[in-house]
Structure formats: structure tokens, C-alpha cells
Amino acid sequence: xxxxxxxxxxxxxxxxxxxxxxxxxxxxxxxxxxxxxxxxxxxxxxxxxxxxxxxxxxxxxxxxxxxxxxxxxxxxxxxxxxxxxxxxxxxxxxxxxxxxxxxxxxxxxxxxxxxxxxxxxxxxxxxxxxxxxxxxxxxxxxxxxxxxxxxxxxxxxxxxxxxxxxxxxxxxxxxxxxxxxxxxxxxxxxxxxxxxxxxxxxxxxxxxxxxxxxxxxxxxxxxxxxxxxxxxxxxxxxxxxxxxxxxxxxxxxxxxxxxxxxxxxxxxxx
DNA sequence: CCGCCGCCCTGCTTGC
DNA sequence: TGCAAGCAGGGCGGCG
Numbered sequence: 001x002x003x004x005x006x007x008x009x010x011x012x013x014x015x016x017x018x019x020x021x022x023x024x025x026x027x028x029x030x031x032x033x034x035x036x037x038x039x040x041x042x043x044x045x046x047x048x049x050x051x052x053x054x055x056x057x058x059x060x061x062x063x064x065x066x067x068x069x070x071x072x073x074x075x076x077x078x079x080x081x082x083x084x085x086x087x088x089x090x091x092x093x094x095x096x097x098x099x100x101x102x103x104x105x106x107x108x109x110x111x112x113x114x115x116x117x118x119x120x121x122x123x124x125x126x127x128x129x130x131x132x133x134x135x136x137x138x139x140x141x142x143x144x145x146x147x148x149x150x151x152x153x154x155x156x157x158x159x160x161x162x163x164x165x166x167x168x169x170x171x172x173x174x175x176x177x178x179x180x181x182x183x184x185x186x187x188x189x190x191x192x193x194x195x196x197x198x199x200x201x202x203x204x205x206x207x208x209x210x211x212x213x214x215x216x217x218x219x220x221x222x223x224x225x226x227x228x229x230x231x232x233x234x235x236x237x238x239x240x241x242x243x244x245x246x247x248x249x250x251x252x253x254x255x256x257x258x259x260x261x262x263x264x265x266x267x268x269x270x
Numbered sequence: 271c272c273g274c275c276g277c278c279c280t281g282c283t284t285g286c
Numbered sequence: 287t288g289c290a291a292g293c294a295g296g297g298c299g300g301c302g
Contacts, residue, residue, distance in 0.1 A: 001295080001296085059296080059297095074296085074297080075296095076295085076296055076297070077279095077294085077295055077296065078279095078280090078281095078295095110279095111279085111280060111281070112278085112279045112280055112281085112295090113278080113279055113280080114278065114279065114295085114296070114297080115296095116297095153272095153273085157273095160296085162296085162297080169295095169296075170295080170296090258274090259275090259294090259295080260294090260295070260296095261294075261295085
């Protein structure tokens with residue numbers, strides 16, 4: 001499940017590998033994965049364009065092209081974005097492949113076919129609905145307090161809402177709530193100022209640490225070079241049903257909040 | 271504006 | 287042991 005740290009790791013890898021390269025050809029093996037404006041053919045539109053830069057926005061990897069357009073890649077749950085050498089075999093379930101003029105290739109693979117590679121036009125506000133970047137300066141404790149005030153939504157559901165904060169998924173929402181000692185089901189408006197400040201700090205810290213460890217490989221996440229991350233080894237609650245809480249030793253429980261598995265410690269999180 | 275529901279998919283887990 | 291059914295999950299469109 002690629003979230004902010006995983007996508008950031010992929011983006012850093014892509015930056016080193018494909019910035020400056022010119023696209024020779026694009027191939028789409030499964031139509032619905034490659035999304036374009038009406039009447040535009042993905043393959044025809046991309047040939048000859050070049051990669052200017054690669055950035056991350058929320059859980060999306062964005063390849064900015066010389067033409068002013070961009071390729072916005074949403075990996076969803078099982079999407080992979082991998083750079084391949086000239087003769088390297090493409091991963092299973094590769095749906096979109098981009099060949100560069102120097103022979104290197106970029107493959108988008110996705111078992112479940114939920115991910116998308118979208119070609120957006122210059123100036124198209126594709127990310128208008130995305131909220132604040134949690135690792136940016138504008139995500140302050142005060143801003144966070146304002147966002148949560150008056151909301152009845154369980155705090156965990158709020159953390160997962162990409163319209164508020166962009167990039168947090170199930171893993172890091174669970175981890176941050178454990179770190180801050182807050183129950184996932186607590187209505188947002190019930191949190192004290194002190195609790196919101198703890199959560200803010202925990203969220204930023206957990207995300208930073210996970211970026212530093214190149215993300216979590218829970219299911220099948222790998223970076224642009226096909227390498228696994230390291231944060232799955234130091235998770236405190238996510239996926240640790242029945243295991244001991246690293247803080248108090250009590251056993252971690254799994255409950256369901258908003259149709260999503262939620263892991264937490266009944267003793268540490270109040 | 272907000273929140274909830276169902277859908278998209280396939281591999282893995284569960285239960286008989 | 288084998289097989290079918292159930293489940294998981296991020297984002298989005300539809301609906302109230």
C-alpha cells in the first residue's frame with residue numbers, strides 16, 4: 001500500500017533514473033489504466049516528449065513533461081512504478097510501459113488494476129481536491145487544531161481523508177495514533193489541544209522516519225529499483241494483531257473503523 | 271458542504 | 287486435500 005513515504009521513495013528513485021530522458025514510445029496493454037483527455041491517444045501523445053522533473057503530491061507520483069503536461073500516477077494499493085534496463089523483463093501485470101530513447105524503460109504494473117496513469121494538460125487542476133502536505137511548513141499544529149475543530153468524525157477517518165491531509169493512509173494513521181496515545185475512534189472534536197499537538201508531532205515524525213527508511217513493504221510495495229523498504233520491521237501496531245505493544249506489553253487489537261482494519265493498543269491509547 | 275455506500279479487482283485466507 | 291466463498295482496500299461517483 002504505497003502511502004506518502006513509499007511514493008516519496010519511488011519519486012526519489014525516478015528522479016535519479018529518468019529526469020532528462022526523452023520518450024521514444026509509450027505502450028498501453030490495458031486501456032482503462034491509461035487515462036487521457038477525450039480523443040487523445042496515450043501512445044501518440046507521449047512520443048517525443050521528455051521528463052523535466054518528478055515530484056510527489058499526496059500519494060501521487062507526478063512526471064512533469066517538457067510540453068507542460070504531466071503524467072500523474074496513482075498507485076492505489078498494489079501499483080508499482082519500476083525503471084527497467086534495455087533487456088530487463090517487465091514485471092508481471094505491467095499495464096503501461098514507456099520506452100526512452102536511450103533504451104531504458106518505465107513500467108507501471110498493478111495486480112488489482114486499481115491504479116491509474118493519467119495524462120493531464122498544462123494548468124489542469126488535477127490536485128484541487130487534495131489537502132495540505134503533512135511534511136510542508138503550512139501543516140502547523142494550529143492549522144491542524146482548526147481542521148479538527150467541530151468535527152464528529154473519528155480522528156482516524158479524518159487522517160485518511162485526502163481532502164484534508166494528503167498522503168496519509170492506513171499504516172501511518174494507525175502508527176501516528178499509537179505514537180500519540182490516542183484512540184482511533186475518538187471523535188475529532190473531543191481531542192484536547194494537547195492531544196492534537198501530540199498527534200501533529202507524531203504524524204510528522206512517523207512520516208519522516210518512514211521516508212528515512214524508504215517506506216514499508218507490507219504487501220508488495222517496492223521502489224523504482226525494485227527494492228523493498230525497511231519500515232515494516234519497526235511498525236508498532238499496523239498488522240500486529242495479538243502481538244505485544246512495544247510500550248506497555250499489552251496485546252495489540254484489530255478493530256474495524258469505516259470499513260478499514262485498525263490496529264491499536266487498548267492500554268496506551270486513550 | 272458533508273458523509274455514507276457500493277463498486278472496482280484479484281490473491282490470499284478461511285471454512286467445510 | 288481440494289474447492290468455493292469471503293475478504294481486503296484507496297479513491298471516486300452517486301445519493302441523501
